[in-house]
Amino acid sequence: xxxxxxxxxxxxxxxxxxxxxxxxxxxxxxxxxxxxxxxxxxxxxxxxxxxxxxxxxxxxxxxxxxxxxxxxxxxxxxxxxxxxxxxxxxxxxxxxxxxxxxxxxxxxxxxxxxxxxxxxxxxxxxxxxxxxxxxxxxxxxxxxxxxxxxxxxxxxxxxxxxxxxxxxxxxxxxxxxxxxxxxxxxxxxxxxxxxxxxxxxxxxxxxxxxxxxxxxxxxxxxxxxxxxxxxxxxxxxxxxxxxxxxxxxxxxxxxxxxxxxxxxxxxxxxxxxxxxxxxxxxxxxxxxxxxxxxxxxxxxxxxxxxxxxxxxxxxxxxxxxxxxx
Amino acid sequence: xxxxxxxxxxxxxxxxxxxxxxxxxxxxxxxxxxxxxxxxxxxxxxxxxxxxxxxxxxxxxxxxxxxxxxxxxxxxxxxxxxxxxxxxxxxxxxxxxxxxxxxxxxxxxxxxxxxxxxxxxxxxxxxxxxxxxxxxxxxxxxxxxxxxxxxxxxxxxxxxxxxxxxxxxxxxxxxxxxxxxxxxxxxxxxxxxxxxxxxxxxxxxxxxxxxxxxxxxxxxxxxxxxxxxxxxxxxxxxxxxxxxxxxxxxxxxxxxxxxxxxx
Ligand SMILES: Nc1ncnc2c1ncn2[C@@H]1O[C@H](COP(=O)(O)OP(=O)(O)O)[C@@H](O)[C@H]1O
Ligand SMILES: [Mg+2]
Numbered sequence: 001x002x003x004x005x006x007x008x009x010x011x012x013x014x015x016x017x018x019x020x021x022x023x024x025x026x027x028x029x030x031x032x033x034x035x036x037x038x039x040x041x042x043x044x045x046x047x048x049x050x051x052x053x054x055x056x057x058x059x060x061x062x063x064x065x066x067x068x069x070x071x072x073x074x075x076x077x078x079x080x081x082x083x084x085x086x087x088x089x090x091x092x093x094x095x096x097x098x099x100x101x102x103x104x105x106x107x108x109x110x111x112x113x114x115x116x117x118x119x120x121x122x123x124x125x126x127x128x129x130x131x132x133x134x135x136x137x138x139x140x141x142x143x144x145x146x147x148x149x150x151x152x153x154x155x156x157x158x159x160x161x162x163x164x165x166x167x168x169x170x171x172x173x174x175x176x177x178x179x180x181x182x183x184x185x186x187x188x189x190x191x192x193x194x195x196x197x198x199x200x201x202x203x204x205x206x207x208x209x210x211x212x213x214x215x216x217x218x219x220x221x222x223x224x225x226x227x228x229x230x231x232x233x234x235x236x237x238x239x240x241x242x243x244x245x246x247x248x249x250x251x252x253x254x255x256x257x258x259x260x261x262x263x264x265x266x267x268x269x270x271x272x273x274x275x276x277x278x279x280x281x282x283x284x285x286x287x288x289x290x291x292x293x294x295x296x297x298x299x300x301x302x303x304x305x306x307x308x309x310x311x312x313x314x315x316x317x318x319x320x321x322x323x324x325x
Numbered sequence: 326x327x328x329x330x331x332x333x334x335x336x337x338x339x340x341x342x343x344x345x346x347x348x349x350x351x352x353x354x355x356x357x358x359x360x361x362x363x364x365x366x367x368x369x370x371x372x373x374x375x376x377x378x379x380x381x382x383x384x385x386x387x388x389x390x391x392x393x394x395x396x397x398x399x400x401x402x403x404x405x406x407x408x409x410x411x412x413x414x415x416x417x418x419x420x421x422x423x424x425x426x427x428x429x430x431x432x433x434x435x436x437x438x439x440x441x442x443x444x445x446x447x448x449x450x451x452x453x454x455x456x457x458x459x460x461x462x463x464x465x466x467x468x469x470x471x472x473x474x475x476x477x478x479x480x481x482x483x484x485x486x487x488x489x490x491x492x493x494x495x496x497x498x499x500x501x502x503x504x505x506x507x508x509x510x511x512x513x514x515x516x517x518x519x520x521x522x523x524x525x526x527x528x529x530x531x532x533x534x535x536x537x538x539x540x541x542x543x544x545x546x547x548x549x550x551x552x553x554x555x556x557x558x559x560x561x562x563x564x565x566x567x568x569x570x571x572x573x574x575x576x577x578x579x580x581x582x583x584x585x586x587x588x
Contacts, residue, residue, distance in 0.1 A: 180444045187443035187450070188429070188436050188457070191422070195430040198419035205376055207405030207434035207497055216440065310421060310477070 018171050028163040035163065035235075037275030038170040039228055044255040044267040045174070045181050046224030051253065052262040053190060054217035055197025056106070057114040059249055060121025064094040064222040066128060066244035068229025073141040073239050074134070083147035087230035094226020098218035106214045121249050128241040140240030147234050159234070166235050173231065174268070177224055181264050184220070193217055194262060247289070251275075254292045258299055260309025269307060326353040329501055329532050330375070330409075331393060335384035337370055337556075344370040345381070346556035352501065354390070357523065357533045359547035359564070361540055363576055366553040368536045369414055372503050376411050377401040390500055406434050408500035412490040412507060414536070420479025424470055424489055427478045428461035431496030435460075464492040468522065484515040491522065495531075502526070504535040508542045520546055540577070544568065552576070 022031055043065060050058050068090040075081040075089060105116040128135045135141065146159040147169065159165040184190050192213050195203035204210045233239045255274050259266025274295070278288045299306060330352040337345040344367040352358045360368050373379040375386050377399050387393040388407055396404055410431070419427050436457055438450035465471040468488040473481065478489060487507055494502055504523075508516045523533060523546050537543035543550065544564040552560040552567060554576040560567050567573055 183446075184440075184444050187454070188433050188438055189440065189443050191426055191430050192433050194422055194426070195419050198421050199417050201378065201401070202413065202417040202419065203430065204401040205378065205405060205411055206431045206493065207402050207410070208430065209400075209402045220440070 015175050018175070019168075022164050022167055026164070031163040031167045033276050033279040035167045035170050036279070037272045038167075038174050039232060040252065040255060040275035041268045041271035042170065042174045042177060042228040042231075043225055043252045044259070044271040045177050045264065046221040046228070047252050048221075048256050048259075048262065048264065048267040049181065049184070049193070049224070050217050050221035052256055052260075052267065053185060053193040053197065054214055055193075055261075056214060056217065057110070057117070058218075058221070059114050059118035059246070059253070060124070061117075061221070061225060061252055062244040062246070062248040063121045063124035064098060064225035065229040065232070065248070066124055066239075066241070067097050067222075068094040068226030069233040069239045069244070070128060070135060070141065070229075071226065072230035073144045073233045076145050076233075077141060077143065080145075083145065083230065083234045087227055087234075090230035091223040091226040094229065095219040095223030098220075098222025099215050101222075102215040102218040106211060106218075118246070118249075121244075121246060125241050125244050128244075135241070138241065140238055141233075142238050144233050144237050144239065146237060161237075166231075170231060173227065177227070178264055178268060185262070185264060189213065189216065197262075251292065254296055258295055258306060260306025262310070263306060263308035266306050266308035326355060327391075328352065328393070329354045329356075329388065329390065330534065331387040332371070332375065333385045333387070335371065335374055335381050335386065337367075337374055337379060337381045343556045345374065347384070348553070348556070348558050349384075350551050350558060350561065352532060352534050354532055355527075355530055356548045357527050357535070357546055359543035359550040360534065360536045360553065361538070361543055361550060362553035364538065366576075367556040368553055369505055370556075371553070372411060372505055372536065375404075375503065376409060377404045388501070402434075405497060405499075409503065410494040410497055410499040410501075411503035412487070412494050412505055414505040414509065416483070416486045416490055418478040418486055418490060418493070420477065422478055423475050424465065424478050424481065425458075425461055425474040427489055427493050428464055428496045429457055431493045432457040432460060434497050461492075461496055464495050465489075467495075467525075468492045469518075484511050487511065487515075487519070488522070495526075500532060502531055502533045504533060506536050506538055508537060508539065516542060540568065 021034070043061070047058065047061050050056050071090040071093045072083065072086040075086045076083070101117070101120050105113060105120070108116055129138055148156050148158045150156050192203065192208045195206065195208055196210055196213060200210055251274065255270035256267050257270070258274060259268070259270030274292065278285060278291060328351040332348060332350050335345050335348045336343070348371065360371065362368055370379065374381045375396070377396065378401055386396040388396055388409060394407070396407065419430060422430070436453045438447065438453055442450040462471060462474065465474055468491055470485060470489055470492065473485070478486065481489060491504070491507065508519055511519060520542070523535070526533060535543065547564050549562065550564050550567045551558060552573050559572045559576060560570045
């Protein structure tokens with residue numbers, strides 16, 4: 001209970017600091033970098049459910065982000081759905097596509113799953129490029145509406161291209177999703193996910209419906225990426241297929257691994273670090289991928305459980321789950 | 326006593342090896358049945374077929390308190406839901422989870438909170454969670470691990486891992502508990518404690534089916550013993566009689582000194 005309170009206090013301090021930041025430092029460039037990093041954090045939270053908790057290596061995660069972005073973009077352009085409503089179907093469609101991908105993909109495991117999801121990511125991106133009559137092809141969707149809010153006394157305000165409103169939007173969404181993820185990870189569903197990651201056969205013998213829970217993990221992770229995609233589309237005003245390439249999937253994965261598989265603080269911190277450092281160190285731009293690679297190698301050598309991951313130390317190396325049941 | 330588990334003419338092959346050859350047996354309610362036999366006799370394979378880990382090539386497994394239902398074709402999690410849980414010969418804990426969480430996973434099938442009530446505050450989910458925690462702590466107390474509930478399961482000494490695995494299997498309140506060589510790798514004191522635990526569970530009315538390689542361990546706690554050799558049932562009956570059965574003696578002497586059939 002004591003630990004729980006401490007943690008709540010720490011979270012509260014983090015949230016208050018994040019909310020106060022634009023007042024202390026209104027530099028729009030800095031806010032923009034942070035907004036992007038927080039959007040990465042949102043993505044990392046979703047991927048953490050799939051890879052970190054359920055243990056499903058997913059290399060096509062950017063596809064869910066793309067599906068969310070295009071869903072909101074199309075709904076807005078064709079039917080003038082405002083952002084606040086459009087983000088809901090964006091999350092739902094991306095979540096459902098996660099479930100649909102899971103039905104065939106989850107029949108394979110480990111490395112094969114990685115290859116199937118990688119293929120999925122590429123297929124989605126190429127489909128958005130080639131379905132020109134609907135998606136605008138390589139030029140993407142243009143003129144997607146920014147979010148608007150109504151403030152008493154000031155009327156309807158368009159977020160436009162300002163930095164601060166997006167910072168708050170992303171900050172609040174990420175915090176809310178983080179809270180949901182924490183609750184979920186401590187629930188029976190979260191425990192069942194981790195059990196599947198740890199030992200799928202033992203989990204199923206304890207009554208955990210493995211396939212159903214894997215689909216649920218893909219659905220939840222996909223929905224979070226879809227939500228992030230809608231925010232991204234509303235902020236950019238345009239979406240093009242090349243924003244959702246394989247590199248993005250790998251980057252988000254690197255963030256989750258850096259933070260520690262299964263750790264929610266870790267996913268956020270990993271995303272803030274890897275998402276903002278290369279931006280702030282501009283001269284580093286070209287070495288971005290090198291930085292990710294090196295980080296991964298160093299982490300694997302020194303701290304394979306990530307910054308905040310739990311280690312199961314004391315485990316004899318030969319106690320692998322091989323052999324007969 | 327009515328039968329709880331019925332295995333009928335079960336056959337399972339691995340390539341040329343007939344791991345189970347036309348095995349028929351039953352376990353009655355409240356009984357403790359020992360399954361013995363030399364290494365490679367097919368004991369674990371039988372458990373795997375009963376729990377849905379492996380599909381039998383032939384034969385049927387039926388289970389039920391009251392009306393018997395066929396388990397053929399059911400997935401392991403459905404079978405757990407029916408009321409059969411197990412431990413594994415090579416302990417398979419969720420090593421990256423805490424001791425308490427390991428046991429909590431077993432309560433999954435006895436709780437019902439869905440996605441939404443797991444994500445958002447819900448009185449019902451909280452009540453259920455408290456129930457699960459209490460149940461898990463009670464079982465940890467039973468197996469003597471209550472004081473270590475927050476340690477990582479993978480960091481426990483081996484003897485305690487075996488006990489934790491039993492607590493995890495009990496947490497869904499099964500009607501039948503399958504123990505695959507629960508005493509293997511334990512020292513004499515740990516074996517003694519394990520026998521006591523099994524006695525205690527029996528006192529609570531639990532039906533237990535346990536594999537034991539070592540006849541001396543299984544004899545004192547079993548009401549009945551079934552002997553497998555080369556996948557065939559070669560003897561069945563009260564421990565005393567089985568122990569004196571010449572075929573059983575031959576099976577044990579024949580294999581322990583010449584070939585070890587386990588890979
Ligand atoms: N998954 C498997 N694949 C191939 N052969 C197996 C498998 N599981 C068991 N066997 C074989 O089936 C026979 C019975 O094994 P098992 O049931 O593990 O024996 P026991 O538990 O009685 O020692 C052995 O010959 C073993 O090699
Ligand atoms: Mg065995």
